[in-house]
Amino acid sequence: MNTNKYTYRRKPMGNAFTNQPMPTHCKRCGRTYQEKAHDSGQWNIDFASGYVTGLICPRCQTAEDVMEAQANDLALEGSTIVEWDSLSSSEKNDVIHDAIYQRAVATIEKHKKAAQMAGDTHVMVDPASWGQEAVDSWPGIKGQSAAVRTSANSLATDIITQVLGLNKVRG
Numbered sequence: 141m142n143t144n145k146y147t148y149r150r151k152p153m154g155n156a157f158t159n160q161p162m163p164t165h166c167k168r169c170g171r172t173y174q175e176k177a178h179d180s181g182q183w184n185i186d187f188a189s190g191y192v193t194g195l196i197c198p199r200c201q202t203a204e205d206v207m208e209a210q211a212n213d214l215a216l217e218g219s220t221i222v223e224w225d226s227l228s229s230s231e232k233n234d235v236i237h238d239a240i241y242q243r244a245v246a247t248i249e250k251h252k253k254a255a256q257m258a259g260d261t262h263v264m265v266d267p268a269s270w271g272q273e274a275v276d277s278w279p280g281i282k283g284q285s286a287a288v289r290t291s292a293n294s295l296a297t298d299i300i301t302q303v304l305g306l307n308k309v310r311g
């Protein structure tokens with residue numbers, strides 16, 4: 141498995157991926173990337189030796205592509221490639237939202253895996269503490285105000301609740 145795929149986000153990631161010309165089509169099926177399309181946030185960008193080799197649309201991504209991009213997104217998030225100060229406040233909100241979403245999903249996976257390793261068939265679910273864990277595991281939260289931290293915690297808790305479908309169960 142190569143390790144060059146990332147989720148393609150035009151705005152916050154723009155300055156992360158140098159000034160290379162961006163491809164406009166899925167390299168597997170030829171579909172055109174449109175920023176306003178409902179699935180634009182799920183497109184992947186593929187690199188080889190630091191050069192952009194193409195976009196892959198959600199329809200053409202294999203499960204392996206998706207996992208690889210998610211893992212790389214997490215690694216990139218911990219780096220300093222994106223110049224935080226250069227982002228507008230709405231871009232910062234987008235970055236925080238995306239980062240928290242990924243951390244929340246990763247936290248759920250971590251707890252599921254730990255339960256599987258332990259041979260448990262059920263996982264004790266605690267969205268509030270998992271939410272806090274997700275936020276604390278994101279390097280970008282360091283230095284943020286208490287207000288940002290509080291809203292990040294509640295965002296992460298909501299995401300975990302939604303992803304786990306707890307609202308439906310309790311409904």
Ligand SMILES: [Zn+2]
Nearest residue numbers: 166169197200
């Ligand atoms: Zn495609």
